[in-house]
Amino acid sequence: MSKYYQPEIETMPYEEMKKLQDERLVAQVKHVWDNVPYYRKKMEEKGVTPDDIKGVDDLHKLPFVTKDDLRECYPYGLLAKPLGDCVRIQSTSGTTGKRVVAFYTQKDIELWEDCCARAITAVGGTNEDVCQVSYGYGLFTGGPGLNGGSHKVGCLTLPMSSGNTDRQLQFMTDLGATIICCTPSYAAYLAESIHEQGLRDKIKLKAGIFGAEAWSEEMRKDIENKLGIKAYDIYGLTEISGPGVSFECEEQTGMHVNEDHFIPEIIDPETGEVLPLGEKGELVFTSISKEAFPLLRYRTKDICVLSRKKCSCGRTLIKMAKPMGRSDDMLIIRGVNVFPSQIEEVLIAVGGGNITPNYLIKIDRVNNTDTFDLDVEMSEEMFSDDVKSIAKVENAIKDKLRSILGLGVNVHLVNPKTITRSEGKAKRVIDNRKI
Amino acid sequence: MLVKQVSAFIENKAGRLNEIADVLANSNIDISALTLADTTDYGIVRMIVSDPEQAVLALRESGVICKIxxxxxxxxxDAPGGFAKSLKTLTDNGIEIKYMYACISHAVGKALMIVSVDDPEKAQELIASTDAGKVNPSEIYRHI
Structure with a gap:
């Protein structure tokens, strides 16, 4: 088996890649101009027409797209294909109540799965492997993406989805899984369980593909040692397609971007100016192959660095570092995108008043799993002389957050004015995770 | 009779109950009954005080969340069966009791209970005509 899934692309000399990108970008700009009035308006406002975009060198002339645009266009406003051509959505939480919904044509899914197949092949996956996909299935892109990639590679695919650790371990040992795909924190948790149950000799894992949340080199080494595997990073976002926007190879020094489909740029998050290769800034992607939901210059808000240094794996695809932070206030908790504004909305709704109860989000990582605590200052509106009524308020906060984020949160009601305010503005987040 | 109960929110942290006691003491408010409902994170203090309106003002001023x-x-x-008889008057008539606690009584041979019910008006009607309803307001609001 080849060490590349699509060698002609993955090892393509940059000059050729650029030509491919030029062609696809020009076509993509025309596609959105013709089919998405919102894009046309945005371009017109910036005084750009498709004629101005002759290739990647003109990319900087295009306007950015942000989560605000996605919210404004929710749900169908950025759709570039008739519904008859679309076959799937995936979704993630947005900055406020509205979710991000991304659309896929059959071809979009094929290309996305190709990207995931490249990632699986890069960690040594072949049709002889048993690939356990323990990312969540459903609206979350993790499960469906890696599932499709695993099929393409020809692995025997175990569509486990997340959770139910005993069942995960049973299938892993009984069926001899050789590759595991999940979040790094769940991998660490599985490793812990395997260690505790003395199953280390019964597992056949050789590699893991872990993404959707931040993890450190220490965590990588820990997982590798405990499971006796190589642990690889994978990056992606629903807006652009899902996991497999970029993936790690055997060198484990950053992720190769599938730049035949997604052109990366690094910009100054303040000025929007494109920064030279190697400088740290906000990562921006342009999807040049997507049919249903193409995004031009989408601001990921991830702070990152790109590099074209020659890679020992032989791939010529540009590499991105692990994201080093965010240029907005988004948090990633157990792989889920969380914005403080979402919590605010829930508190306003539950509080029933026009005032937002003061709150503090506290995140930590205990036994490699994120903990999520929320202190809420008690208010006259929420208070009652009756424990049951207060418990109802607490549960309403918990339930609403669970339904919006799919995350469990520990709510603590605290005395008013006990949450620190600095310069009149409350500090909303304490993140004690050492990542 | 119906009495105004003051309830206040307290976080389960050392000294919080003290703060409330201090505020009331400084405002010259007397506490004749107090009960604390607690959960892992917080508690609710319920009190019968000599001047509820003044107590709430003073507590709010000190940043305490409270209500009447x-x-x-x-x-x-104060004899066997006395408690059961009063309870029966209420429960037989569909009044739901949420919680209750004892209060200092100055009447000889009587114990005073503070009862939180789902329908205070109706409960008061039921109990007013009975012996149990005969409570002198000055027993409770002693500074009025």
Whole structure:
């Protein structure tokens, strides 16, 4: 088996890649101009027409797209294909109540799965492997993406989805899984369980593909040692397609971007100016192959660095570092995108008043799993002389957050004015995770 | 009779109850009954005080979340069966009791219970005509 899934692309000399990108970008700009009035308006406002975009060198002339645009266009406003051509959505939480919904044509899914197949092949996956996909299935892109990639590679695919650790371990040992795909924190948790149950000799894992949340080199080494595997990073976002926007190879020094489909740029998050290769800034992607939901210059808000240094794996695809932070206030908790504004909305709704109860989000990582605590200052509106009524308020906060984020949160009601305010503005987040 | 109960929110942290006691003491407010409902994170102090309106003002000024609710003061005979009789009057008529606690009583041979019910007005009607309803307001609001 080849060490590349699509060698002609993955090892393509940059000059050729650029030509491919030029062609696809020009076509993509025309596609959105013709089919998405919102894009046309945005371009017109910036005084750009498709004629101005002759290739990647003109990319900087295009306007950015942000989560605000996605919210404004929710749900169908950025759709570039008739519904008859679309076959799937995936979704993630947005900055406020509205979710991000991304659309896929059959071809979009094929290309996305190709990207995931490249990632699986890069960690040594072949049709002889048993690939356990323990990312969540459903609206979350993790499960469906890696599932499709695993099929393409020809692995025997175990569509486990997340959770139910005993069942995960049973299938892993009984069926001899050789590759595991999940979040790094769940991998660490599985490793812990395997260690505790003395199953280390019964597992056949050789590699893991872990993404959707931040993890450190220490965590990588820990997982590798405990499971006796190589642990690889994978990056992606629903807006652009899902996991497999970029993936790690055997060198484990950053992720190769599938730049035949997604052109990366690094910009100054303040000025929007494109920064030279190697400088740290906000990562921006342009999807040049997507049919249903193409995004031009989408601001990921991830702070990152790109590099074209020659890679020992032989791939010529540009590499991105692990994201080093965010240029907005988004948090990633157990792989889920969380914005403080979402919590605010829930508190306003539950509080029933026009005032937002003061709150503090506290995140930590205990036994490699994120903990999520929320202190809420008690208010006259929420208070009652009756424990049951207060418990109802607490549960309403918990339930609403669970339904919006799919995350469990520990709510603590605290005395008013006990949450620190600095310069009149409350500090909303304490993140004690050492990542 | 119906009495105004003051309830206040307290976080389960050392000294919080003290703060409330201090505020009331400084405002020259007397506490004749107090009960604490607690959970892992917080508690609710419920009190019968000599001047509820003043107590709430003083507590709010100190940043304490509090409120006034109507509860029922029931005088029961300090003898076997006295408690059961009063309870029966309420429960037989569909009144739901949320919680209750004892209060200092100055009437000889009587114990005073503070009862929180789902329908205070109706409960008061039921109990007013009975012996249990005979509570002198000055027993509770002693500074009025």
């Amino acid at each position: 609710t109507e509860t029922l003061a029931v005088a029961i005979d």
